Amino acid sequence: MFHLPLSSAPAQFGNIDIYLFDQLLKGRIQKGMRLLDAGCGTGRNIQYLLQTGVKVYGADASEEAIAKVRAMASELAPTLSPKNFVVADLAQLPFAEEMFEVVLCSAVLHFARDEAHFRSMVQELWRVLQPGGMLFCRLGTSIGLEGKLQQVEPGKYKMAHGPVWFLADESLLRELIHTLRAEMLEPLKTVLVEQERSMTTLVLRKKGRDF
Ligand SMILES: C[S@@+](CC[C@H](N)C(=O)[O-])C[C@H]1O[C@@H](n2cnc3c(N)ncnc32)[C@H](O)[C@@H]1O
Structure with a gap:
């Protein structure tokens, strides 16, 4: 049996989100699948996937982030086209309907301008799935922090660590x-960080046409 030395884990997995790692351990992401990291940033969540034969795509509003991800992909997965990585707003993704078997969106949706923008982004993620x-x-999200947050406009809150975030509440998610x-x-899983912010993980399957 092949064992990876523990010392190689950081190089291999990078700073992958632990809840995404959980999905890997559950076998829900496989070689050959087409996967979009929507709001990929500099690509911490795709570093490992690029090395495993997953057909990775990425989108981000930041040109700089996409340039970095293209450079990483050209090293780790030279056969992937740089065109897989695009500068785009999640509310208008330049990808065909139902193109991806997996769509990731980690630490992005709370940057929505307002509820309409949030809904448009979720609709787009769903359209391409x-x-x-x-x-x-x-x-x-506001889950677990109801009544403790400083609201500045509908759905938007001044966070204790500085920025203003759009926070979906549980009823909007449901x-x-x-x-x-x-x-x-998965059930909705929320981590409360220092009683200051709540990070919720949402893992959904798009039902097939036979449902
Ligand atoms: C906190 S980073 C998260 C990056 C990566 N998903 C991760 O988990 O490390 C947020 C990223 O979302 C991108 N972003 C924010 N709003 C966006 C939007 N409306 N459309 C596309 N990208 C957006 C930012 O440019 C930034 O790279």
Whole structure:
């Protein structure tokens, strides 16, 4: 049996989100799948996937982030086209409908300008996802912090660590899950960080046409 030395774990997995790692351990991301990291930043969540034969794509509003991700991809997965990585707003993704078996969106949706922008982004993530595919989101929410947050406009809050975030509440998330007719692959899991911010993980499957 092949064992990886523990010392190689950081180089291999990088700073991958631990809840995404959980999905890997559950076998929900496989070689050959087409995967979009929506709001990929500099690519901490795709570093490992690029080395494993997953067909990785990325989108981000930041040109600089996409340049860095292209450079990383050209090293780790030279056969992937640099065109897989695009500068785009998540509310207008330049990808075909139902193109991806997996869509990731980690630490992005709370940067929505308002609820309409938040909804547009979720709709786009769903549009590009194949029936049977998995949408994995980690996002700041108000879950567990109800009544303790400083609201500055509808849905937007001044966070203790400085920025203003759009925070979905639990009812908005449940409404979206219902409207999308999504299957929950995991219950909603929320981590409360220092009683200051809540990070919720949402893992949904798009039901196939046979449902
Ligand atoms: C905190 S970083 C997260 C990056 C990466 N997903 C991760 O988990 O490390 C947020 C990223 O979202 C991008 N972003 C924010 N709003 C966006 C939008 N509306 N459309 C596309 N990208 C957006 C930012 O440019 C930034 O790279």
